[in-house]
Amino acid sequence: MTATLTAPAATRGLVEITGVRKSFGATEVLKGVSLTVEPGGVAVIVGPSGSGKSTLLRTINHLEKVDGGHITIDGQLVGYEVRGDRLHELHEKEILKQRTEIGMVFQNFNLFPHLTALENVAEAPVVAHQPGKARRTREEARRRGLELLGRVGLKDRADAYPRQLSGGQQQRVAIARALALDPKILLFDEPTSALDPELVNEVLDVIRELAKSGTTLIIVTHEMGFARDVADTVVFMDQGQIVEQGSPQQIFSNPQESRTRSFFSKVLEPAFNI
Amino acid sequence: MSSAAMRVAQSHQTEPAAADGPPAAGTARDGAVARQAPDYSSYRVVAAKHPWRWVGTAVVALGVLAVAWSLATNPRWEWGVVAQWFTAQSVVKGLVETLKLTAISGILGFVLGFILALMRLSASPLLVSVSWTFSWIFRSTPLLVQMLLWYNLGYLYEKISLGLPFTDVRFFEVQTTTLISQFAAAVLGLTLNQAAYSAEIIRGGILSVDQGQLEAAAALGIPAWRRSTRIVLPQAMRAILPTAFNEIIGLVKGTSIVYVLAYSELFYTVQVIYNRTQQVLPLLLVATLWYVVITSVLSVFQYYIERHYSKGAVRNLPLTPLQKARKFFATHTAVPTRRNI
Numbered sequence: 001m002t003a004t005l006t007a008p009a010a011t012r013g014l015v016e017i018t019g020v021r022k023s024f025g026a027t028e029v030l031k032g033v034s035l036t037v038e039p040g041g042v043a044v045i046v047g048p049s050g051s052g053k054s055t056l057l058r059t060i061n062h063l064e065k066v067d068g069g070h071i072t073i074d075g076q077l078v079g080y081e082v083r084g085d086r087l088h089e090l091h092e093k094e095i096l097k098q099r100t101e102i103g104m105v106f107q108n109f110n111l112f113p114h115l116t117a118l119e120n121v122a123e124a125p126v127v128a129h130q131p132g133k134a135r136r137t138r139e140e141a142r143r144r145g146l147e148l149l150g151r152v153g154l155k156d157r158a159d160a161y162p163r164q165l166s167g168g169q170q171q172r173v174a175i176a177r178a179l180a181l182d183p184k185i186l187l188f189d190e191p192t193s194a195l196d197p198e199l200v201n202e203v204l205d206v207i208r209e210l211a212k213s214g215t216t217l218i219i220v221t222h223e224m225g226f227a228r229d230v231a232d233t234v235v236f237m238d239q240g241q242i243v244e245q246g247s248p249q250q251i252f253s254n255p256q257e258s259r260t261r262s263f264f265s266k267v268l269e270p271a272f273n274i
Numbered sequence: 275m276s277s278a279a280m281r282v283a284q285s286h287q288t289e290p291a292a293a294d295g296p297p298a299a300g301t302a303r304d305g306a307v308a309r310q311a312p313d314y315s316s317y318r319v320v321a322a323k324h325p326w327r328w329v330g331t332a333v334v335a336l337g338v339l340a341v342a343w344s345l346a347t348n349p350r351w352e353w354g355v356v357a358q359w360f361t362a363q364s365v366v367k368g369l370v371e372t373l374k375l376t377a378i379s380g381i382l383g384f385v386l387g388f389i390l391a392l393m394r395l396s397a398s399p400l401l402v403s404v405s406w407t408f409s410w411i412f413r414s415t416p417l418l419v420q421m422l423l424w425y426n427l428g429y430l431y432e433k434i435s436l437g438l439p440f441t442d443v444r445f446f447e448v449q450t451t452t453l454i455s456q457f458a459a460a461v462l463g464l465t466l467n468q469a470a471y472s473a474e475i476i477r478g479g480i481l482s483v484d485q486g487q488l489e490a491a492a493a494l495g496i497p498a499w500r501r502s503t504r505i506v507l508p509q510a511m512r513a514i515l516p517t518a519f520n521e522i523i524g525l526v527k528g529t530s531i532v533y534v535l536a537y538s539e540l541f542y543t544v545q546v547i548y549n550r551t552q553q554v555l556p557l558l559l560v561a562t563l564w565y566v567v568i569t570s571v572l573s574v575f576q577y578y579i580e581r582h583y584s585k586g587a588v589r590n591l592p593l594t595p596l597q598k599a600r601k602f603f604a605t606h607t608a609v610p611t612r613r614n615i
Contacts, residue, residue, distance in 0.1 A: 061493055092498060100495035110490035114508050114586040123504070128495035161586035181495065 012074055013039045013184035013216035015060065019069035022055055029055050031240040032069065037233070039074075039184075040214045044227040047237035048263060053220040056237070057187050060218065061102040062095050073101065073185065093129070100130040103178030107190040109170045111162040117173045118158040121145035121180050130181060141180070148176040152206050168199030175206055186210065188219040204230075224268055228252055236260045355556040359547065360563065368543030369564055375529045375539060376568075379461050380522050383468025390473035395480060405473065412470035417531055420467060425459035425535050456537040464532075468525060475517045479510035511583040519576040526568050530561075540564060 015037040022030040029052045037043045045053045058064040060071055062079040070087075071078045079095055080087040090098075111120050122145035125136040136144070149155050152172035154165075162170050171191055178186060188207065192200040204226050211217055211230045221227060227234055227248065234251040236244045236259075244251060244260045252268070255261045345351060359365055393405035412420070428450035435447035454462070483506050491501045530541035538546070540561050548557040581591060593601065 063489060063493060096492070096495040096497060099493055102493075104490075104493040106486060106490060108486055110484075110486040112487065112490070112505055112509075114583075116586075124494040124496055127497060127500045127504075129497070130495070161589075163586060163589055177494070 014074050015185060015216060015218065016072045016075075017056070017060070017069070018071070020056070020059055020066050020071060021068035022052075022059060022064060022066055029240050030059070030066075033237075033240070033242055034069075035235060035242060035245070037216055037218060040216055041232045042211045042217045042230055043219070043233045043235055044231035045218065045220045045235045045237055046222070046224065046227060046263075047243075051237040052240040053237050054189050057104075057189050057218060057220050060185070060187055061099050061104055063104075073098075097129050097131050100124070100128050100181045101183050102185045102187060103181065103183035104187045105171070105174050105178050105189065105191050107193050109162070109167075109174045109194070111170055111174055111177070113162050116159050116161055117149060117154060117165065117176075118142065118145050120162070120173055121148055121177045124177070125180050128181065145176070145180060148179050149173070151179075151209075152176045153202075166199060167195045168202045171195065171203045172206055175203075175210075179210075183215065185216045185218065188217065188221070190220050190222065192221065192223060222267070224252070224264075236263065238263070350555070351559070352553060352556040355553050356559050356563070359544075359557060359560045364543055364547065365540070365560060365564075368538055368540040371537070371539040371543075372526070372529050372541075372564075373568070375460055375464060375532065376522070376526050379464035379468055379529075380525055382461070382465040383525075384472045384476075384518070386465065386469035387472030388476050390469060391476040391480060394473065394477050409470045409473055412467050417463065417467050417528065418534060421459060421463040421531065421534060424454060424462045425456065427454050427459075456532075456535045459535055460529075460532040460537050460539075464525065464529065468521065471521055472518065475514055475521065476510070478517075479512075479514035480506060482513040483509045508583060512580075512587060515576065515580050515583060519572060523569050523572055526572070527565055 015035075017033060017035040020030050020033045021028065029050075033052070033056055035043070035056075045056065047053050055064055059066050060073075060078065065079065070080070076098075077087070078098060079090055081090055081094075082088075111117075112123070115123065122138070122141035125141040125144065126138055127135070129135070146155060146158060149158050152175055154169060154172055154176070157165060157169060157173075162173065165173065171194075175191075191207065192203050195203065200223065204223065207217070207219070207226075208230055217230075219227075219230075229248075231248050233245055234248050235242055236251060236255075236257075238259050244255060244257045251260065252264065255264060346353075390405045390408060393401040394409075396402060431450055433447055434450050434453055435444045437444035437447075487505055487509065488501065491505045496505070529539055532539055533542035533545060536542065544557045544561040548554045551557070578594070581594065584591065
């Protein structure tokens with residue numbers, strides 16, 4: 001066993017975002033955002049719609065190319081390679097390799113509707129190239145897939161197609177799918193926004209479990225109660241910038257910025273604010 | 275229950291209505307004291323009657339019968355001649371040629387169409403415009419003209435050669451007329467024409483797949499080729515298949531246009547025969563019946579292929595006709611009196 005294999009999970013998954021800018025046409029949606037998430041940390045990003053939360057999340061796995069600034073994961077640049085004094089854009093193959101270390105869960109699940117729950121989970125480990133790891137055989141991937149479906153409480157629905165599952169179950173399959181490649185980092189893009197209220201908790205419970213596992217989590221959400229529960233760091237974004245960040249107590253109970261205060265006064269239930 | 279109660283309340287307001295309801299209406303008239311939910315459980319249900327549906331059915335049935343009768347009894351259809359030629363060796367040979375043309379130009383057409391669709395969806399403006407121009411030209415000229423043009427290519431270009439452009443180096447050179455036989459001209463014409471149409475069908479299918487599917491696959495690090503074949507195409511197939519089968523069925527009959535090249539497929543064969551025997555209508559009927567047979571077989575394939583690709587798109591797959599029949603016989607033979615109960 002080498003040191004890297006036995007090292008605890010919490011030593012990997014450091015995310016450093018430095019001065020990231022991104023525009024869509026004439027609108028600048030990220031105006032120089034910097035953020036550090038420690039290995040095994042749980043960062044929850046909150047803020048009004050259109051504040052750039054989702055875009056920031058999508059730059060971390062290079063689904064969105066940045067216009068300025070850079071992002072590193074455990075010191076390695078995302079999407080670029082340093083050669084001399086230049087940043088060379090990586091080929092798609094290399095980018096795909098980087099993405100295998102970053103799992104992502106989408107608002108609309110984006111499960112593959114023509115594949116069963118288990119096939120959804122077991123697809124990537126068989127075909128994706130992971131740095132320093134051999135691709136799994138179908139059989140291994142199936143076994144691991146079943147294990148992961150068990151972990152999200154859906155072992156008995158392994159052969160169901162996504163349309164035969166409830167929204168909450170679909171999102172839990174999507175989480176199992178994101179876990180299948182043993183990522184260092186998990187990104188959640190409003191994972192409960194498309195769910196009926198009574199299904200929200202079954203998904204949040206799964207994420208709570210993950211928060212204890214030592215994987216770095218970056219979560220965009222509107223569930224403030226959940227954010228207070230699970231986060232090490234709460235980040236408040238508005239108009240493409242980080243307005244304020246800190247521990248949940250600091251941000252929810254004693255926000256320093258007026259924009260933060262006015263946002264929370266609108267979204268927090270009075271009872272919650274005690 | 276509650277609606278019955280409401281009716282009771284209403285009949286109170288609007289004076290004793292003619293009691294078309296059950297006994298409960300009577301109780302209501304007596305006063306509000308003994309108001310009770312009416313009990314319909316002993317009543318017989320009479321199905322609604324649809325007399326005009328029956329009239330319509332009868333009229334159409336008469337029409338169908340009349341057509342069938344005239345087909346069977348009018349001697350000028352010459353069914354004997356039809357039967358005699360239906361499986362004649364020359365006709366079957368023509369049929370095989372038709373099937374060959376359909377299969378080859380169908381497959382090549384869809385392969386080329388797939389490439390054209392990918393070109394059209396690519397980021398390169400040159401590839402996009404080449405693909406667009408191809409579809410534009412081949413969709414806007416009559417197939418007949420294309421066919422004759424390919425066949426007469428030798429008039430435009432005497433020789434076809436492969437070499438380095440703008441030099442005298444030639445790797446191989448051939449007379450155009452020997453290269454473009456009737457068969458080659460037919461396949462070329464049908465394939466290119468088919469490709470132009472199928473490119474649009476496939477492009478439409480690919481566009482119908484949600485962008486989120488590609489994003490999810492990319493986020494999982496699934497390689498590009500696998501993304502197309504495993505994630506996008508199977509989903510695009512649902513949009514592609516119905517129109518694609520339409521095209522193939524069109525192609526089956528479209529091959530008959532090859533008769534202008536005197537290529538002996540089904541339709542040309544039949545023409546040659548009736549020019550000799552003067553039995554025009556019965557022989558056209560022979561060709562027609564074969565086209566109907568091919569189309570019917572294709573429709574069955576279509577049903578099962580579409581069903582295969584609807585996996586996951588519908589909550590439960592509908593039963594196939596065979597399964598339905600089996601279920602029908604299973605339930606109706608096991609409990610024969612069930613419908614009378």
